[in-house]
Amino acid sequence: MIKIERVNKWYGSYHALVDITEDVAKGEVVVVCGPSGSGKSTLIRTLNRLEPIQSGRIVVDGVDAYGRHVKLNAFRSRIGFVFQQFNLFPHISVLENCTLAPTRLRGLKPSEARDEALTLLDRVGLAAKARAYPGELSGGQQQRVAIARALAMRPPLMLFDEPTSALDPEMVGEVLLVMRDLARDGMTMVCVTHEMGFARDVADRVLFMDQGKVLERAVPSEFFARPEHPRLRQFLSDIRTPFLQAA
């Protein structure tokens, strides 16, 4: 589904992505974790070309993302993207957030788009909020709507860029449950997240990044039980025992 080949990206002289080569199979759930500034958000943002790359190749669902003849808008419309800050459109209702792109870009009739959107909102547990405006919802609810909005384009692939990092702790669970159900339904997903519980229970594979490089990739059981790279061992021990480290 995704082929990343020798991708490099610089911000000025800063080497943000260093020779990344990864594959994601159809139906696979890959979690990307790592310390801040490790390049994990940059990586996921290159997959739908929100960030340019300087060298390498990324092929998503058979389309060369940075190829010369790629139809960028059509390409992006087939990739669901969920942002850390939700980024719902505040001037239109929850339902309209979920019907805007399908009516304009998939050519659905308003009634069809509405029915599909209500089904998706029901799936994320928010059908009752269809007429509300985003500002009237909690962060967790907004993020679930954002997932429904992305799903409304029927993408074969979903990307999540730290979807729970901006949420109050009590709202993290509701979003992760929606994501877990999505994974169980066979959606191909790449998730940048710090939620190690989610990585352990839902991911097929976990990548660890630091300083623009993927230092380790493993199935969750291996990743957490037998981390190989010293930097990953350090990372896992830091997030597990912050107080011991400080002492």
Next chain:
Amino acid sequence: MTPLFDLDLLLTGTYHDWLVAGLITSLSLTGISLALALPLAILIALIRLSPVKVLQWSGFAFVEAIRNVPLLAHMLFWYFGAPELLPTALREWLYARNIEATSAIIALTLYTAAYMSEDVRSGIRSIPGQQFEAARALGFSFVASMRLVVLPQALRVTIPPLISQTLNLWKDTSIATVIGVAELMYQAAKVESASFRSFEAFAFASACYLGMSLLITGAAGWYQGRFPVRAA
């Protein structure tokens, strides 16, 4: 004996007809100029926000060149100056028609658009970049993202300053009197010189300006209630 304030003069007869015709002309000038200026203002704002340096610079030059010259000079330029540059045939065609009103509309449109584009631009800048990015990520083009996501939010934020520009436009139509457009002030002066009823004539004009201004403000209030600014 004529009364101190001759209300009948304003309500019926020739003078009444002159004044109402002036009012209609002023309203038309406002309506047409606004209808042209607002899209032009949005276009200039987008040009100034585009990533292309040449476009940014030309938008900046347009705004500064227009708004640093008084409206009176614009009026006189478009009426007396600009037609001189046209080919003779076109100039004669124009003179055979309503060149006064045309010049006034061009001057008012450009002048109002220059001011409005600055308001629209700051409105667009007040919408977080992530909104644009979220629209692009869904697959919308640059133009569609602007039109469906950024501009509807930006214009709501921009309504109060745009209303104040519209009020200025409405009042500025009176300057068209210097190039002989038969708008409200022109007709009031005509009634005054024909009837010597200065107070009635200019009271009528003032009441029209005031009344229309209040209507515009009221419409703005209705709009803001109907389409409130919503935060995420």
